[in-house]
Amino acid sequence: xxxxxxxxxxxxxxxxxxxxxxxxxxxxxxxxxxxxxxxxxxxxxxxxxxxxxxxxxxxxxxxxxxxxxxxxxxxxxxxxxxxxxxxxxxxxxxxxxxxxxxxxxxxxxxxxxxxxxxxxxxxxxxxxxxxxxxxxxxxxxxxxxxxxxxxxxxxxxxxxxxxxxxxxxxxxxxxxxxxxxxxxxxxxxxxxxxxxxxxxxxxxxxxx
Numbered sequence: 109x110x111x112x113x114x115x116x117x118x119x120x121x122x123x124x125x126x127x128x129x130x131x132x133x134x135x136x137x138x139x140x141x142x143x144x145x146x147x148x149x150x151x152x153x154x155x156x157x158x159x160x161x162x163x164x165x166x167x168x169x170x171x172x173x174x175x176x177x178x179x180x181x182x183x184x185x186x187x188x189x190x191x192x193x194x195x196x197x198x199x200x201x202x203x204x205x206x207x208x209x210x211x212x213x214x215x216x217x218x219x220x221x222x223x224x225x226x227x228x229x230x231x232x233x234x235x236x237x238x239x240x241x242x243x244x245x246x247x248x249x250x251x252x253x254x255x256x257x258x259x260x261x262x263x264x265x266x267x268x269x270x271x272x273x274x275x276x277x278x279x280x281x282x283x284x285x286x287x288x289x290x291x292x293x294x295x296x297x298x299x300x301x302x303x304x305x306x307x308x309x310x311x312x313x314x315x316x
Contacts (some may be wrong), residue, residue, distance in 0.1 A: 112191070120191055124187070128158070131215065132157045138183040193219075209259050225259060225266060228258070
């Protein structure tokens with residue numbers, strides 16, 4: 109697995125609260141029983157703060173840890189799963205704003221779906237795999253806002269084609285819209301902040 113850099117970790121910590129707000133009824137209190145769900149119409153089954161029991165079992169077995177009830181999942185371990193399984197390795201390679209779009213989609217729709225949606229938004233061949241063509245297209249993005257809009261539109265189209273849309277469609281569409289708007293604002297703020305920083309450094313006012 110690609111090593112996590114301090115910059116990537118910082119960006120993960122910025123994006124994570126937006127995702128938890130979608131996944132946890134009470135993201136401020138991780139241990140709240142309200143964060144557990146077991147909807148009969150959800151193929152994910154037992155879930156705690158967006159992490160399914162099956163996923164937790166696989167994670168713990170892979171790390172030589174005993175299997176536990178998903179309701180016993182502690183916050184630190186949950187965050188590590190989010191970081192390792194959904195953020196790494198590609199979200200931090202996105203420009204600010206688009207990183208949140210991809211991260212939230214990875215969590216809710218799967219990393220393969222997230223990459224395919226990104227590839228549609230970038231108008232590159234769709235295979236669900238991060239490779240040199242997709243990487244080059246990300247590097248060449250001229251308008252992050254326009255890319256986020258295309259990403260969100262494609263995400264909504266995928267939701268509409270997903271089984272159980274009749275049960276969860278309204279919430280899924282709301283989620284895509286909220287994350288899309290949050291991503292646009294986050295991207296604009298970070299780009300503006302970077303521009304201001306560059307202007308400040310070029311003026312050499314920091315030397316005075």
